[in-house]
Amino acid sequence: SNVNAGTEPGSAWQDFANINGKTLGPGEKLLIRRGSVINQELTVSAAGTAENWAEIGAYGDGPRPIIRRDWDIADRCVLVRNPDYLLVRGLVVCYAAKGLVVTYTRGGHQGLLIEDCIAHHIEGLYRPNAHGIPEWRHREGAAGDGLGSSAGIAIVGAGGKGLMMRDCEVFQNSWGFFVKGTDVVIDRVYCHDCTVRNTSPHPAVVRVRRCVMKNSVLDASGWHASAGTMGIMLVDIHGMIIRNCTFRNMPDVGNHDQGGIDFEALGNGCLVEQCTFENNAGAAIEVLGLKAPQVTNLEIRNNRFIKNNWALRLGPAEVFIWGRRPDPSVCCSTGWIHDNGYITLPGVEFYVNEAPALTSWVLANNSGYVTVKELEQAMPFNRPPAVDAGQDLRTDLRTLRLEGRVGDDGRPNREPLRIKWEVIEGTGQVTFDDEASPETNATFAMPGDYLLRLVADDGELWLSDMVAIHILPPGTSSVAAWEFNRSLDKEGWAEVNPGTRLQEWKNEIWPTRAHPVKYVAGGYFVLAIEESSDAHLLSPAPLGIDLPGGEAITLRFQNHTPATTMRLAFTTEMDAAWDVAKTTTFPVVPNDNGPRTYTVNMTGVSGWTGRLHQLRVDVATGKPLTGTCRFDYIRVERSAANAKRPTPGRVER
Numbered sequence: 001s002n003v004n005a006g007t008e009p010g011s012a013w014q015d016f017a018n019i020n021g022k023t024l025g026p027g028e029k030l031l032i033r034r035g036s037v038i039n040q041e042l043t044v045s046a047a048g049t050a051e052n053w054a055e056i057g058a059y060g061d062g063p064r065p066i067i068r069r070d071w072d073i074a075d076r077c078v079l080v081r082n083p084d085y086l087l088v089r090g091l092v093v094c095y096a097a098k099g100l101v102v103t104y105t106r107g108g109h110q111g112l113l114i115e116d117c118i119a120h121h122i123e124g125l126y127r128p129n130a131h132g133i134p135e136w137r138h139r140e141g142a143a144g145d146g147l148g149s150s151a152g153i154a155i156v157g158a159g160g161k162g163l164m165m166r167d168c169e170v171f172q173n174s175w176g177f178f179v180k181g182t183d184v185v186i187d188r189v190y191c192h193d194c195t196v197r198n199t200s201p202h203p204a205v206v207r208v209r210r211c212v213m214k215n216s217v218l219d220a221s222g223w224h225a226s227a228g229t230m231g232i233m234l235v236d237i238h239g240m241i242i243r244n245c246t247f248r249n250m251p252d253v254g255n256h257d258q259g260g261i262d263f264e265a266l267g268n269g270c271l272v273e274q275c276t277f278e279n280n281a282g283a284a285i286e287v288l289g290l291k292a293p294q295v296t297n298l299e300i301r302n303n304r305f306i307k308n309n310w311a312l313r314l315g316p317a318e319v320f321i322w323g324r325r326p327d328p329s330v331c332c333s334t335g336w337i338h339d340n341g342y343i344t345l346p347g348v349e350f351y352v353n354e355a356p357a358l359t360s361w362v363l364a365n366n367s368g369y370v371t372v373k374e375l376e377q378a379m380p381f382n383r384p385p386a387v388d389a390g391q392d393l394r395t396d397l398r399t400l401r402l403e404g405r406v407g408d409d410g411r412p413n414r415e416p417l418r419i420k421w422e423v424i425e426g427t428g429q430v431t432f433d434d435e436a437s438p439e440t441n442a443t444f445a446m447p448g449d450y451l452l453r454l455v456a457d458d459g460e461l462w463l464s465d466m467v468a469i470h471i472l473p474p475g476t477s478s479v480a481a482w483e484f485n486r487s488l489d490k491e492g493w494a495e496v497n498p499g500t501r502l503q504e505w506k507n508e509i510w511p512t513r514a515h516p517v518k519y520v521a522g523g524y525f526v527l528a529i530e531e532s533s534d535a536h537l538l539s540p541a542p543l544g545i546d547l548p549g550g551e552a553i554t555l556r557f558q559n560h561t562p563a564t565t566m567r568l569a570f571t572t573e574m575d576a577a578w579d580v581a582k583t584t585t586f587p588v589v590p591n592d593n594g595p596r597t598y599t600v601n602m603t604g605v606s607g608w609t610g611r612l613h614q615l616r617v618d619v620a621t622g623k624p625l626t627g628t629c630r631f632d633y634i635r636v637e638r639s640a641a642n643a644k645r646p647t648p649g650r651v652e653r
Contacts, residue, residue: 009033009059016042023047024054024086031055032091035062039069039593041142042078048085050111056080058090063423064118069096070593071558071630073124073131076101076142083160085111092424093117093152095594097124099173103145104157104181112155112163118424119152121522122173126150126199126225127512129505134530134626135560150174150199155181159207165189169464172196172522176203176221184211190463192219195487195521198514201225202262204233211240215460217384218260220249223521226512228256231280236266237295243273244460246384250280252311258282259308263333265292271299276381278306282313283320287333290325294333294359304379305342305350306372315352318342323355331355338364341379343372382411385456389467392485394478394635396447398471404438406456418457424466426450447471449556449597468523476639479545483633484525492540493525493634499532499626517628525631529561531624537631541614542573545636549603554635555617556597559588561627567618568600573611582607585621595632612636 002018004011013019015038019030023045030044048054056078058065069075077093080086080102093099099119102112124131125141125148141148146157152170155163156178164185169192170176176191186205194200202222205211222229231247234240247260259282261272277284284305287294305318314320323331342350350368353361369375386407393400408417421435427448433441438454450469455462468485472478482491500516517528529535553568569583586600602608615636619629 015040019044024056026052026054029055029057031057031059032065034058034060034065036065037068038065040067041069041076042067045081046083046086048083048111050085053085053087053111054083055087055089056091057087062429063426064090064092066092066094066425068094068594071095071121071560073097073133073136073139074142076145079103079142079145081105082109083112084109087113087115088117089115091117093119093122095121097141097150098122098145098147098154099152101145101147101151101154101156102160103147104160107158110161112160114153114165114168116167117153118168119170120172122150122152123196124150124174124199126174126201127227127505127510128507129503130198130226130512130514132198132500132503132514132517133528133628134500135628147178149178151178152176154178174199175201176218178204178206180207182209184208186211186213187215188462189216191221192217193487193522194221195223197224197517197519197526199225201228202230202233204235205237205240206235208240209238211237212243213240213245214243215245217246217461217463218248219246220251223251224253225255228258229253230257230262230282231260233262233264234267235264237270238268240267240270241273242271242275244275244382246276246278247284248276248278248280250282252281257286258311258313259286260284261286263287263295263298265289265294267295269297270295271301272303273301274303274381276304276306276383277308277318279310280308281311282309283315284308284318286314286320286322288322289330289333290322291330293330294322296332296334298333298335300335300337301339302379303340304375304381305340305344306375307343307345309348310345312347316348317350317352318344318348319351321353321355321359321361323353323358326355326358328358331358334360336362336364337366338362340366341369341375342366343369343375380411382458382460383409384461384463385417385458387454387456387463387465389452389454389465392468392470392483394470394472394481396472396474396476399441399443400469402440402442402452402467404454406438408456408458412458412460415459418459420455422453422455424451424453444469444471447473472637473639473641475641476637479551479636479638480543481633481635483523484520484631485523487521488519490520490525494538495527496536496538497532498527498535499530500528523632526628527619527631528628529619530626532620533622533624534618535620535625537617537619539615543612543614545612547572547609547612550638550640551603551608552599552601552637552639553615554597554599554637556595556632558595558630559590559592561619561625561629562590563588563619563621563625563627564590565621567621569616569618570608571613572607572609573613575607576613578616591627595630
């Protein structure tokens, strides 16, 4: 209760109401109970000292605390204003348009460490109306932070000093992270799978003075945005060093760029060394400019370039210097590219400079190789560990075997990998027989949905993977399931008549396009609907599922539409016609603030017999509907209890 003193675990506050707007003093700690899920913005400041830092962190046992919002464009998880000597550690921020935001409204502040935090599903803000979500149209993000983008972790504003982000994971965000400041360190950050339709361009480092980014992995850290995507964008950077980082797997979705590092404009005296660029659709490194002066005195040395620009974008080259505007005030870059190793694809050069008369670049001792093995023998850099948390599982057993897999190249010190399992989300306690082993038994306290994370760390680089575990009620089996946990894989399902279309927004400063939102990413099939009276999802066919009785259909999704009922329809091998007789309606929560589980008992539904051919989920049932549905999973289940209880079903949070 908020009437408690809030000074010890036994008298904790229930939410942030008593602390919001306050300033943490030297040595003061705001600790959030592990296992908590709080749907409220945290807004604080901090006035720690160099000898006595303030802290925002966690206490107790169980999963790290989660600040989870309503998945709305106006939502923000955390806002910290003008902190001095503040440590933020061990939090999850998710399902908002802005994640963990630290903003400086004036200079003179210093000392910030954001450590071991996770930010995911921070989406929507890029250019005005770019998102393609009808109910977000003409709306802005939360005010008061100087941030116009959906960044999982952001350090912005007038510019603090002595800033560090370390051991953090950011995924399924429009912008993985956004950093400004002086004397900045970005260390051991894993930014990956930022697959957001229309609004996922790249992480960004902007207007920094002296910055080191090291030991980090950016793997598909951008995906789709009208003005282009990259592994990371750098603007107005002075004295930035990028060392021992991996930039890989930027996809080709028809955007501009789609490569590794974008030196967008401005900056001086920067270094890229001992990095690996691999399998990016565009150039590994590009020096643009477009309208503002290019970066100068850039050194690119001792890096590995492995089969980038396979979509034949700029250059096509591994390293590309832009020069399509013959203006010496713009095309003015200078630099030194030396002692790099590369494997190029057919039609791709190692280096292309479009403005050799206006720019000044020196190349020396760059070597081509035929195979990856040869390149790695010549340049034996540390590769990130390989991590696989295993297949998603559905069972009514309470104890089961986790079959994770890890691998490593033995670098940097030939020491064993540090392994750890942890619970990110779950309805009850989970006990691991050995949380330091990739293969181990886990015991779940109660039925429900769980998300587990497996981390492998070689002391320098680390990666993680997650697995969904569904503990079903006793006596229940999963006959068929669609999890939507593989990006861009609809698992045979198709959207029909959502009513959305490509839209052009002619903003004078930030023109953009919004493509229809109907894709799978981040564990959800996301479907935006606009003024459609019959929008629906259609399953693959033939399903070939025998229906002896006792079946139910379980759907977990967020209904962010005004609909109060939806409908399930089906066909069988003996009756392939879609008709009203083979349907059943079920109640849904309108304009819901998060995913909810709906179980529809099919016992007693007319025609539910024989062998199931196809399913249909009618989101709109006759009246024009606008909004967005995000489907977590759809399952066909069977249990003896369902056969004995021919009721409409149940709804669970």
